[in-house]
Amino acid sequence: MLRIAVPNKGSLSGPAAEMLHEAGYQQRRESKELRIVDPENEVEFFYLRPRDIAIYVSSGRLDIGITGRDLLIDSGADAEEILPLGFARSTFRFAAKPGTASGIEDLKGKTVATSYEGIVAGHLADSGVDASVVHLDGAVETAIELGVAEVIADVVETGTSLRNAGLEVFGEPIMKSEAIVVRRTGADAEEPKVQQFLRRLQGVLVARTYVMMDYDCRVEQLEKAVALTPGLESPTVSPLHNEGWVAVRAMVPAKEAQRIMDDLYAIGARAILTTAIHACRL
Numbered sequence: 001m002l003r004i005a006v007p008n009k010g011s012l013s014g015p016a017a018e019m020l021h022e023a024g025y026q027q028r029r030e031s032k033e034l035r036i037v038d039p040e041n042e043v044e045f046f047y048l049r050p051r052d053i054a055i056y057v058s059s060g061r062l063d064i065g066i067t068g069r070d071l072l073i074d075s076g077a078d079a080e081e082i083l084p085l086g087f088a089r090s091t092f093r094f095a096a097k098p099g100t101a102s103g104i105e106d107l108k109g110k111t112v113a114t115s116y117e118g119i120v121a122g123h124l125a126d127s128g129v130d131a132s133v134v135h136l137d138g139a140v141e142t143a144i145e146l147g148v149a150e151v152i153a154d155v156v157e158t159g160t161s162l163r164n165a166g167l168e169v170f171g172e173p174i175m176k177s178e179a180i181v182v183r184r185t186g187a188d189a190e191e192p193k194v195q196q197f198l199r200r201l202q203g204v205l206v207a208r209t210y211v212m213m214d215y216d217c218r219v220e221q222l223e224k225a226v227a228l229t230p231g232l233e234s235p236t237v238s239p240l241h242n243e244g245w246v247a248v249r250a251m252v253p254a255k256e257a258q259r260i261m262d263d264l265y266a267i268g269a270r271a272i273l274t275t276a277i278h279a280c281r282l
């Protein structure tokens with residue numbers, strides 16, 4: 001049975017459960033459940049604090065886990081990223097009152113408040129900057145107003161929390177994060193159960209980003225049309241009853257679907273349809 005760690009709370013937990021559900025796995029019915037078994041899929045899910053997940057996985061007691069890239073790096077655990085999942089995207093940045101600092105070199109001798117001490121201490125050491133780090137559990141934006149630190153380092157998504165606290169980011173982003181799948185560093189990459197789990201999640205990612213497109217076009221326009229819809233391997237082309245016409249079917253990126261439909265129409269394609277993909281294996 002594959003043992004998988006899933007975030008039990010916070011920004012990662014809802015979207016992770018949704019993705020697992022879309023991939024055909026049973027998920028817990030109420031938020032207090034700590035573990036569930038999905039016997040049909042031979043998987044056991046453990047609901048853990050996102051911050052702890054890389055540590056459990058590195059111990060080898062759990063096979064894989066879903067966490068944030070920033071949390072993996074912060075933990076320093078012996079675990080590695082094997083698949084990015086595209087949700088909970090954020091950057092990790094320094095911020096301060098406007099005019100306080102413009103680059104990391106300005107942090108010398110200052111105090112930085114953060115919930116991600118591992119990332120910040122590592123980044124300061126790599127940059128050769130001598131600054132103090134104070135660990136806070138959350139709401140670190142308030143630490144400057146309350147005099148605990150001159151600078152903070154925190155997760156930034158929309159920037160609303162910083163704006164509300166009258167703070168501004170400075171310097172280069174320390175890192176970019178998103179939800180990821182992790183496993184113990186050097187664990188068997190070919191393990192069939194792990195591979196099957198990853199293929200299912202990849203199927204969800206593709207189903208979310210692609211749509212299926214069908215259209216009819218004249219044979220003379222086929223090469224131009226196929227250049228607009230190259231598909232993954234290559235599009236399916238079938239003859240139509242009307243001579244001189246073919247039907248074409250290909251997957252296209254959902255974001256580009258409307259533009260591609262306009263371009264196909266412009267070269268004479270007709271009956272252009274898109275349909276959602278619910279699941280797939282590539």
Ligand SMILES: Nc1ncnc2c1ncn2[C@@H]1O[C@H](COP(=O)(O)OP(=O)(O)OP(=O)(O)O)[C@@H](O)[C@H]1O
Pocket residue numbers: 009010011012050051067068069070071088089090138155156157177178
């Ligand atoms: N506003 C946000 N937008 C996108 N990702 C976020 C946001 N806040 C936190 N994250 C991501 O969520 C993960 C942290 O999860 P964690 O549960 O520790 O904190 P949280 O989501 O802020 O929840 P809480 O503060 O309620 O405990 C990190 O990977 C972080 O990058």
Ligand SMILES: O=P(O)(O)OC[C@H]1O[C@H](OP(=O)(O)OP(=O)(O)O)[C@H](O)[C@@H]1O
Pocket residue numbers: 137138139140141154155156157158159160161162
């Ligand atoms: O750029 P934004 O869109 O404002 O998002 C970033 C904020 O979201 C998270 O805070 P959360 O609400 O989880 O509170 P916390 O600081 O207590 O973790 C994070 O710690 C930032 O404060």
Ligand SMILES: [Mg+2]
Pocket residue numbers: 138
């Ligand atoms: Mg938070």
